[in-house]
Amino acid sequence: MRNSIALDSTRLQRLQQTPLWDFALALYARPGVEAACLTLQEDAGLDICEALFHCWLYSCGLEAMPAAVASQREQRRLWQCHVTEVLRGLRRDLKASASESESVAALRETIKQAELMAERENLQRWQAWVWESTSAEQRVVNVIEMSPNAAKWLRKQLFYTQSDHQSRAMTNSQSVVLKALQTLTCQLDPH
Template identity: 45%
Template sequence: MYADLWSFALSTYARPGCEAACLRLQAQGADVCLLLCGAWLEQRAVTVTAERIQALKHIARPWQTDVIEPLRRVRTQWRAMAQQDEDLAGLRERVKALELDAERQLLGRLEALAQTWPIGNAIDQLHWLEGLAAEDAANLDHDALQQLRVVVTNA
């Protein structure tokens, strides 16, 4: 078990199937940082509550909207042009590094909040992912969500 969320996120994301599942969920509006935090909380057997889900979302939403998403938009907008322009490719890599650093900052903020919650006492901790997945969970790719849970469970 990983003590810190950043190490857990890096290790989990590198596992086969995780990146594809996360990108599918992200395309549907899910926040991958929140999902990885949820998977970490499930692994740590932290009791899920509506208040805790809202507290995590309260931290994540503005950071995602105001910091991470603008960096991601620039990076993706430059993808095609950067293949033809070496200078732009270098700038795009720097934006990509900033985006990753912004995600690391968000994970640190989420971890700081979650560290106050007791671990190992949840009877049914397997609802973090569903609770954190998206506002409109009915339209979410539940196969991708289950794939993420399997990746984490088999770690």
Template identity: 50%
Template structure:
């Protein structure tokens, strides 16, 4: 598959649309947040990997070597916004102005995550960053297990929910 065909495939649906639809499926939001909070997962990276799986694609070694820039964006921009939003949650219950600030932080966090997904999509559309999945490739569950710290049955259940819903989400 050449790059023009790959770009056409990856834009149907684009990562943002797929991520929104998958995240709204039963149990997916809670599963993603649990994996984020207990297994060190980056929700955007989880959704990117699910989207690639949806298109029967897997990241190549070249993609893995270029993830540092996207991960830096998450660490330097998204995570500090998330930290502030979470820190303000108890105060927001009792102070309208703090609640308004927290709402703005929630919007900023979503915009930062959207930018992360745009970066993942752009990476995927570059030559040699993804390839067609082969029969001998690890399943999505195994791919995700390798990059996460999965030690507890609740984490395994969250991962199963995510991968099952991603499979159910395929047209």
């Protein structure tokens, strides 16, 4: 449900007091979240940074406007494709060699740190997108009523206007993906 009334300044203040990177690290460290995120990334082809972004907004009682998020989603997808996934591929390719060579292991660790920095940059860009919003272009709105099923709410946020390939992935492994979303949202709001 969307609210046409101006954004609640308390919610925005709460959002600004919790940087997305800090929120993401804290949520990712909770039980089951890392495995759930990897499932969403591998089985549904989701950008985990976007999932964490939506969780961050939701934790402050906000949600992104679907039409507004579409262009940002494409920019973030390009970043993931051209930067993060390239680094991830290199790190994975070096896994076997790293066990046989200390220098390759050190290189792999450097690439792992670069991959983490790329993820952080992606999250910072999502955050900046919200904070740089003008009053003429409303990007987020108040969540009027917190959903009794936050996993379904998150699924709707993540799969709104996703490509057919990603929608098929959701259909093909719906129960696995929904379970991962439930794990993520249960850690977001354990109640």
